[in-house]
Amino acid sequence: MNVTPVPDLPEIREGDDLAALIDERADLDSADVVCVASTVVSKAEGRAHDLDAFPAGPRATEIADRLAEITGEEKDPRFAQAVLEESTDLLIEAPFLLTETRFGHVGVNAGIDRSNVPGSDILLLPKRPDESARRLHDALSVPVIVTDTCGRPFRHGQRGVAIGKAGLPASHDWRGEHDRDGRELGVTVESIVDELAAAANLVLGEGSGGEPVAVVREFELDGFAGSDELFRDVETDFVRQALREWSYA
Ligand code: GDP
Ligand code: MN
Ligand code: MN
Ligand code: MN
Incomplete structure (x- = not known):
């Protein structure tokens, strides 16, 4: 082949x-x-979307705060919000987000990508x-x-x-x-x-x-x-x- x-x-x-x-x-x-x-x-x-399309709710803010505390890096709660909106199940919350997407795939950050996305903040699967x-x-x-x-x-x-x-x-x-x-x-x-x-x-x-x-x-x-x-x-x-x-x- x-x-x-x-x-x-x-x-x-x-x-x-x-x-x-x-x-x-x-x-x-x-x-x-x-x-x-x-x-x-x-x-x-x-x-492809901008993070502004995902105003963070309390759950996303809580997740992002905890991740920031654990990793010592700034975490955008809007990114956590996007992950939550793409997911039906949260398997791991820290030190990274592992979720099941709406179509059944389990992946880190619901497979949301920040590379090769010119002109937008994030790319959803x-x-x-x-x-x-x-x-x-x-x-x-x-x-x-x-x-x-x-x-x-x-x-x-x-x-x-x-x-x-x-x-x-x-x-x-x-x-x-x-x-x-x-x-x-x-x-x-x-x-x-x-x-x-x-x-x-x-x-x-x-x-x-x-x-x-x-x-x-x-x-x-x-x-x-x-x-x-x-x-x-x-x-x-x-x-x-x-x-x-x-x-x-
Ligand atoms: P992923 O594995 O689906 O997240 O895709 P990657 O971001 O790893 O990209 C895989 C390949 O596709 C790389 O060679 C990228 O340079 C290329 N690529 C990504 N977006 C585009 C695009 O819009 N046009 C072209 N021609 N190549 C792209
Ligand atoms: Mn990808
Ligand atoms: Mn790739
Ligand atoms: Mn990519």
């Missing part, structure tokens, strides 16, 4: 037809997978990345993954993950297949979309590179059968349940 950035995309603005911009620059084959950084999906969908991916998929007729760079527990460093997808399964369910000893695999469900998102993120970069879209070519999707879910249910997410028992002293 190979992963290639789509060249010469402009700075994306609200209302831009992202599918058309991609289609004009990428000679897509029906076997390709298109990976799009959430940053440009958000910009096209008008998700797309409202429903699965639907964003679906629209791109309908227009481009190839599988589409919406990616974001995301931190992870237990390990240093960040990497690309899929926050939305359309036209391909989320995972490859290996259960029932066999290892080289003939032993049946009992638990392995491989997150194909996260792995493709990570590969794409590797060529997109994080800075001023200007390459928000990558095409994955010659990756064999046929034969994958797996779950379509990206996010765990709370009931089966034991790490998350453990977080509930814990609070930063």
